[in-house]
Amino acid sequence: MLFASDLDQTLIYSRNSMGMEITEEELVEVERYEGKPLSFMTKKSQSALWNIHASAFFLPVTTRTQAQYERVTGIFNGQQAPRFAIVSNGAVILENGKPIKEWSEEIRQQCVSRKTIISELLPEIERHFSEDWVLKVKEAEEWFVYLIVDRARFPEDKLDFYTTVFKELGWGMSLQGRKLYFMPESITKAAAAMYIKERIGASYVLAAGDSLLDLDLLESADYGIVASHGEAVKSRVSMSGHIHKTDKHGIKVGEEILARVAEISLQRQ
Numbered sequence: 001m002l003f004a005s006d007l008d009q010t011l012i013y014s015r016n017s018m019g020m021e022i023t024e025e026e027l028v029e030v031e032r033y034e035g036k037p038l039s040f041m042t043k044k045s046q047s048a049l050w051n052i053h054a055s056a057f058f059l060p061v062t063t064r065t066q067a068q069y070e071r072v073t074g075i076f077n078g079q080q081a082p083r084f085a086i087v088s089n090g091a092v093i094l095e096n097g098k099p100i101k102e103w104s105e106e107i108r109q110q111c112v113s114r115k116t117i118i119s120e121l122l123p124e125i126e127r128h129f130s131e132d133w134v135l136k137v138k139e140a141e142e143w144f145v146y147l148i149v150d151r152a153r154f155p156e157d158k159l160d161f162y163t164t165v166f167k168e169l170g171w172g173m174s175l176q177g178r179k180l181y182f183m184p185e186s187i188t189k190a191a192a193a194m195y196i197k198e199r200i201g202a203s204y205v206l207a208a209g210d211s212l213l214d215l216d217l218l219e220s221a222d223y224g225i226v227a228s229h230g231e232a233v234k235s236r237v238s239m240s241g242h243i244h245k246t247d248k249h250g251i252k253v254g255e256e257i258l259a260r261v262a263e264i265s266l267q268r269q
């Protein structure tokens with residue numbers, strides 16, 4: 001069984017995204033950035049994640065770039081890191097910490113042939129997003145773009161319009177906290193996870209996530225768990241029957257997901 005899971009706001013949380021009261025004793029730091037603790041999971045989640053190793057193959061599937069993923073060492077503290085990790089939303093697959101070149105070259109070709117490359121996108125962003133609520137325009141390696149936006153001034157009512165405009169150009173949009181992502185349609189978590197499914201010969205995929213960028217992964221899995229607090233649920237998009245919403249909201253969602261994974265892997269043994 002393959003357990004393919006998003007990280008941020010699914011298994012790990014920043015102080016701002018925890019969404020509930022939690023004591024310091026319940027938390028473990030999993031990421032440090034510029035000397036400061038940045039992301040956390042509950043101790044219960046961390047030990048549950050270690051315990052599923054015997055029955056399920058854990059595959060981190062994140063929109064973080066390789067460098068950003070490499071900061072999240074606390075998840076595996078004292079334990080072996082997973083053999084594979086999907087980073088940059090599926091544009092890059094790490095095997096024992098190194099990108100699989102052929103995979104990324106194939107994705108690159110698809111992006112070039114569909115003209116969903118950053119140099120084509122930037123003028124469109126400039127056209128639609130010149131307002132002062134755009135604080136920064138960031139490029140994630142050569143793959144995709146995200147804006148840092150001022151959420152207080154961001155016009156949420158125009159999001160559907162933007163989504164339609166950029167979809168026609170081959171870019172998917174996702175708003176997560178202060179980040180507004182523009183993702184080429186060729187870069188999906190699902191495709192990369194299916195590649196790993198083949199590689200390891202898994203017969204069953206259980207996937208977890210919270211955002212619109214996780215939807216294709218959840219849809220492609222045999223069983224999906226979506227965080228109730230996340231963008232995917234809030235945006236009210238339709239989801240297939242095999243995708244289940246969590247009962248909990250906030251950081252404890254991690255525990256709920258891992259309990260479900262343990263339960264299902266036990267049933268399948």
Ligand SMILES: [Mg+2]
Nearest residue numbers: 006008009210
């Ligand atoms: Mg997430």
